[in-house]
Amino acid sequence: MDGILPLWKPRGWTSHDCVMKIRKIFKTKKVGHTGTLDPEVEGVLPICIGQATKIVPYLMDTKKVYIAEVQLGKTTETEDSYGEVVETAEVNSMPSLEQIDKVLQSFLGDTIQIPPMYSAVKVNGKKLYEYARANESVERPKRTIHIYSIDRLMVNEEDHSIKFQVTCSKGTYIRTLCVDIGKKLGFPAHMSFLERIKTGSFDKDGSYTFDDIHQAQEEDKLQKLLQPIVSGLNHLSQIEVDEYIKQKISYGQKLPMPDKIPESNPFLMMHQDELLAIYQLHEKNEHEIKPVRIFKAL
Structure with missing residues (x-):
């Protein structure tokens, strides 16, 4: 199958x-x-x-879409509710809805994130959580992530939490986003809930x-x-080919650059709704495209 x-x-x-x-x-x-x-x-x-x-x-x-909840008042070593508490602060009153919305919207676009120590990001061939468990310090690599949308869903005054929905790029740590939201609101914070509701x-x-x-x-x-x-490839553009080109693709051949340059790179080669291959622009020959994945007839 x-x-x-x-x-x-x-x-x-x-x-x-x-x-x-x-x-x-x-x-x-x-x-x-x-x-x-x-x-x-x-x-x-x-x-x-x-x-x-x-x-x-x-x-x-x-793109990924999440429903998340940030809880103000404490932060943990894992940046979620399962780690040991490392900082606390009294939340005498919640920020106003206007303040919350302003902070959330400030994360739109490109954002620099430092992944949490308790994550699977590798540094020198070793996962960060392995360094954390061994109590070893290591410089964590910064990464650029993109927030397409972020909107408040609910504010709970009793447990000082804010539930929101976010659409983001791959590589985004929602735990870290929650901590950063808390910082901008003036409180230590952690992620208290997370659910991924969409992938692509x-x-x-x-x-x-x-x-x-x-x-x-x-x-x-x-x-x-x-x-x-x-x-699973709806985010890639498509090129429709005839039976003759289909045969060439089945052999894994490079092809001349199409008349219309595809909007994405890589892109799909299709024949009558059949996915034949994934191709990309040739790095060394601007007049050619080359295959990166070939699919057998399904």
Whole structure:
């Protein structure tokens, strides 16, 4: 079987746990996820199966949408509610809605983030959380992330929390965003809730729980849960080719630059709604395009 399974990852499972479970259910080793979610977080986790594993890097490069909650008054070593408290402050009164909205909107566009120590970002071949657990200090790399939209959903005066929805680029740490929001509001803070409701074109409403998957397995309908590979590549432009070019693509050949330069790079080569390959501009020859992924007929 080939396709993308829009999984609703349950709380308490690692992304790797989900991959291992899907491998057993679909009886294949060719399974990969498209963006790690922390064990305590539930949400949309597209799982690529069969030939769909070829597009994992491209699907990871899509926008993500989260519902998050920042709680003011304390920050933790892990920047969420599961770590040890490292700083506290009294929140005698919540910031006004105008203040909150102004701070949230200040994060729109490109933002520099420093990933949390308890994260899987690698420095010198070693994950940051490994340094943290060994009480070793290391300089964390700064990264540029992009916030497309961020909006307040609810403010809870009793527990000093602010729930918001954010659309962001890959590589964004919502835990760190929550801490930074707290700083701008004048308080230590941490992330107290997180749920990913959309990854690329896959959203919560169109995702399947493991209960749904088990039921489909019993009814021998697993294939019906899979979305076509091209559905994970909606953010890439497409070039329609004829039967002659289709044959060349099947052989993995380089091709002349098309008359109309594609808007994205890489881009999809299509023939009558069939995904043939992913191509990109040739770095050394401006008159050619070259294949980076070729798909067998499905």
